[in-house]
Amino acid sequence: MSIMADSQKINLAARLFIVFCYGYCLSCLSAYFWPSLPCPQILRYSIATLCILLLFNQNICLRWSCVRRKWFFTSTLLFTIGLLCGALQVASVGYSYLSWQLPSSKIQQDVTLTGQVISSQCDFQQRKLGEIDGEVSRFFHRYVVGNFVLDDLIAEKQWKLSVSESTSLHCFQPGDTIEALVRIKPSYATANPVGFSGQRFYASKGIVATGYIKRRDTEPLEGTWGHRTRISRFLDDLDLSENAIFQALLLGNRQYLTPEHWSVLQKTGTSHVFSISGMHLGIVAMGIGLLCGVFLVLFRFLRFPIVESSLSKTNIFIVVVLTSGAYAWLSGLGIPVIRAWCLLLIAVMLAFARATWRPHQIGVVMLGFCITMNPLSVLDSSLYLSVIAVFLVWLLYWRFALRRFNWLISLVILQLALSVMIVPITLLWFGTFSVYSIIANLVVVPLVTLFLPLGLFVFLTFYWLRETALSGLFSDAMSLLNWGVTHVMTFLQYLSDVEGNSFSIATFTPPLLSLIAFLVVIVLMPNLRRWWVALPLLAPFAAIDLPSAPTNWYIHVLDVGQGTAVVVNRGSQAILVDTGPSYNQNPVIANIIPTLFDRLNINKMDYVIVSHDDLDHSGGSDFLREWFDSHHYTSRWISPVNGCEQGREIQWNGLTIRFLWPLPQNRDNDNASSCVVHISDGNHSVLFPGDIGKTSEYAILTRKVNVRANVMLSAHHGSSTSSTNIWVKRVAPDAVIHTQGYENRWQFPHQNVVETFQQNDVKQYLMSESGYIRVSFKPQSYSIETLRNDLLPRWYLRALAPRHLSLGDLKK
Incomplete structure (x- = not known):
């Protein structure tokens, strides 16, 4: 009886925590639309008042039976506290970001920059600009630098600096130490109602200043290379014909992809496959889990009790989490990958606790965790794309009850449905859509699912054993993988060259949002024969070509x-x-x-x-x-x-x-x-x-x-x-x-x-x-x-x- 009561208390506490998370996430996400930041002092007083009311009001007691009777009042109070905590979190970080000031003596002046490269956009296609300082051509690189120092000004760790350069020297890689003479100014950008919002991007990444490198006299020093850079340089030395694809998929180095690559990927709707995201981390986690399962069956068959006991379910979960975390680091710790890893970590923790949570509950806790790690990520479009992707997968999995099908059939149905549902979202973000993207994704996604775990295993093993007698074997294996990737890219090139491969639509956000709402309602309706009741949602989409009144x-x-x-x-x-x-x-x-x-x-x-x-x-x-x-x-x-x-x-x-x-x-x-x-x-x-x-x-x-x-x-x-x-x-x-x-x-x-x-x-x-x-x-x-x-x-x-x-x- 006591165990049951404790279980009920834990479940009730979990429900209350999820209610708090809903308020917290909703408040944080609303910061995208705030005209100004709220006063943190007022928010703190409000939170303290509500907490006191929750703990000491005579209508609230700490006995769980009382909490159940007062569920509506308690949950409303916690939801409101969550709203205020979310607003306080974003407001505090927002004020800190806006208050960071670059001294006037350093604006548009020559200063010495020292820091660590967080991310880099390397241009490997030299542009002909005529004779410049004795050079016929130049590279254009861009870096985001953290832990930076400007002369004697030491910046706080959470803030970053964005600098570009036109140079004949090699590009810095993430993890490298950079030292250069730069000219910088506060992070600022043009502001238009359409197109890329530079200021929102800078705020979402914590970039407080931008500028350009005037001079750096040396190449990146090998002694300052990070481990990822060493691994990337080793992959370069293999001289594979599809090195750019290997760099993008295995190490997350998309800068190796040329404009020709991006043109093919965009025309075939497969850009997301070659940009490391939560999908890739899920593939790696699934591969590691299957590999551990195979070893477990093998050792049971061979009757190795010591090894078998070490491959318990708990240990397999730990191995999967740690290995996935290593892949997240190897791929550059991109924000979408970190979010996916957090989701995996929460799922494993719930499995250990033997708790049964619904998908939306896991999702809101994961979202709250990601926002807490980086509150300004609520301004980043990638956060919303990740949320939409997870929501669509869950929605389709629930609506079509994919658990009753064979796993292969379930994956095919899921891929087809996602390809249809993603059409308005692709149009909303990019303005174009590839006609053959469904075919391309049905072919490429399964191949990448096989290639990614296998490619990582072969390449990393080759890297570790590069000076042993087995290096030749792994070199041949890499050549074989390169042959396969070449044929995949040839297939995508063929699809991209087909006449009428892509189309664009002259529309704007409200009509496309109406189309998305229509598709979601259709999926949610249990009786698809009554789909016509959702037709009013298409009214804005049907009116997209109506011109404005000519009076004004x-x-x-x-x-x-x-x-x-x-x-x-x-x-x-x-x-x-x-x-x-x-x-x-x-x-x-x-x-x-x-x-x-x-x-x-x-x-x-x-x-x-x-x-x-x-x-x-x-x-x-x-x-x-x-x-x-x-x-x-x-x-x-x-x-x-x-x-x-x-x-x-x-x-x-x-x-x-x-x-x-x-x-x-x-x-x-x-x-x-x-x-x-x-x-x-x-x-x-x-x-x-x-x-x-x-x-x-x-x-x-x-x-x-x-x-x-x-x-x-x-x-x-x-x-x-x-x-x-x-x-x-x-x-x-x-x-x-x-x-x-x-x-x-x-x-x-x-x-x-x-x-x-x-x-x-x-x-x-x-x-x-x-x-x-x-x-x-x-x-x-x-x-x-x-x-x-x-x-x-x-x-x-x-x-x-x-x-x-x-x-x-x-x-x-």
């Missing part, structure tokens, strides 16, 4: 760093003014324009106006020409030497586009000859002056051209060579937008320009501070919204003002 028109000033790119749209038609900068041959708008057009339902780009030929205004032109051709856009390109001349007007979609500069017959394509564009609907207007200087401003004004506008971009990003007082008075704007990058070396906008606009009572917006800006024009009014303050206020998208200006300068 919009100016979308994209945050492209130091440069200009503006989309003007009305309904489904658009104009692009300037194409933004390009860095290392990568145009910034390549990750913005396609997704933005999908979200705005733009299907026609009528004009592309490039104000002049400087790279910060024309850097994306080549990309756009190729992208327009592939999407069958017919656009007219206008520049100072092609169609842009003073006096020309274009009627477009109810708007009047006037070109104010340069003069007819112009042959120059520089700053002074920038194409100056004025767009008006009769009530409101916008002015785009390009990079014209004072001389061009005076020339326009002397010709008595109407330049008045409600909103304008500052000429030349706010340079002191532009925006004269008379120019600002004639334009008489209500607001001006300075399209400049954070900590740009020219210190745009200049102090004199800021003061000129202040004297004329013009509200000023800095792109580096505001992020993306949307100006909405209605028939009788207009509004200006910024991403960081209005459209997407998030605590991790904090605004940083330029050091050469104060926020007060812009608000006076």
Whole structure:
């Protein structure tokens, strides 16, 4: 009787703990949407108050019978405490992250960096850049460095630094010690409503500063290599034709994969197979478990009682956990792998305790454990992908009762169902989907399941016995595995080359979320003959191609760093003014324009106006020409030497586009000859002056051209060579937008320009501070919204003002 009572107490305590975990996880995950961080002091007082209420209130007692009677009240109280604890956890770490300050004396200055490489993105394809310091070509590498020291500044262990380099030297590997001369600045990035969010990524990884390496005189020293680096270099020395695939699958070194590799993997939908995740750790754990089971049966047959007793169920569990942990370390301790290992550890602990928990209970405890280890991981997309993957596997396993089938049939059903369910998620994250991914995954996943444990065993044994007489045998075994991998990659290459292999869809998050909800409901419904009751969920998905109302028109000033790119749209038609900068041959708008057009339902780009030929205004032109051709856009390109001349007007979609500069017959394509564009609907207007200087401003004004506008971009990003007082008075704007990058070396906008606009009572917006800006024009009014303050206020998208200006300068 006593044992039963103790068991009931343990089960009840476990249920209460799970209720707490639900509140804790829900609160932590909600931090993704917080506009600001809550006050930790208030949270601590609230938690203390609820704990006191839980322990000492006369309606609560510590007897388990009383807890059962007061279950609703007790569980609600614990759920609320969990909510507050989760908020306190994220808020404390968030404040610590935001409060880390890089001293002004070290921002954009030469400092000595010493630290340990946590992760690296190595470019093994040299890019031809012409003659640079005597070198014809360079590698582009990027590192995340932990335990770093900047001169005499020692950073706390939880914070990291991201640096890049252009060099002819070899790449550092995780575990190596790095020492270099660098230039750094606080971690900051552009902010747009679509595309990659650099600031969120930095916060999720604990990266507090970014920069680039100016000089390192030596290669990574062999004495500073970590064990993983030594193993990786040994694999390199084997000179296998598919070394990149071996590095990715066995050691988690994805940087060896070339753009050609990624193209094939993305077109066949198999990228996830070659990126180490929880699936791979599960395969290794399953392989070790099966191997131990085989040994157990063998020793029982041979009647070795001593060995048989050492291979008990408990010891097998311990071996599986330890071996899986070793593989997690070998693969680089990636966050998805650590999560999977934690899940395995919790499952083993429950098995030892002989506790029976449901899958959702194990899942929420595992999620809470992972978040506690790294609270900022709630900002990382990989966390949600991992949760979705585990949820789908559990959902399909439960819905189709796969336990009643043969294990092979169960795996086939699970793979087919996952391939269908993953379609909207793939479209949501990547915008494209591979038609042949189901076939590719049905072939590749089983092969990788066989290859991974076998490949690890052969390779690691070869590494340990490399100086023995058996090395030749294992060398032949590696060659045989390489032969098999070559044939698999040939098969994937064939699928990727098939015409019409992939498709993309012009949509955005709500419709795809509705499609995901529809598929989940269909799976959950016990009677599939009544699937039609879920059809209302598809309404947003069915309306994805409906254009916006053409009454209003919009100016979308994209945050492209130091440069200009503006989309003007009305309904489904658009104009692009300037194409933004390009860095290392990568145009910034390549990750913005396609997704933005999908979200705005733009299907026609009528004009592309490039104000002049400087790279910060024309850097994306080549990309756009190729992208327009592939999407069958017919656009007219206008520049100072092609169609842009003073006096020309274009009627477009109810708007009047006037070109104010340069003069007819112009042959120059520089700053002074920038194409100056004025767009008006009769009530409101916008002015785009390009990079014209004072001389061009005076020339326009002397010709008595109407330049008045409600909103304008500052000429030349706010340079002191532009925006004269008379120019600002004639334009008489209500607001001006300075399209400049954070900590740009020219210190745009200049102090004199800021003061000129202040004297004329013009509200000023800095792109580096505001992020993306949307100006909405209605028939009788207009509004200006910024991403960081209005459209997407998030605590991790904090605004940083330029050091050469104060926020007060812009608000006076």
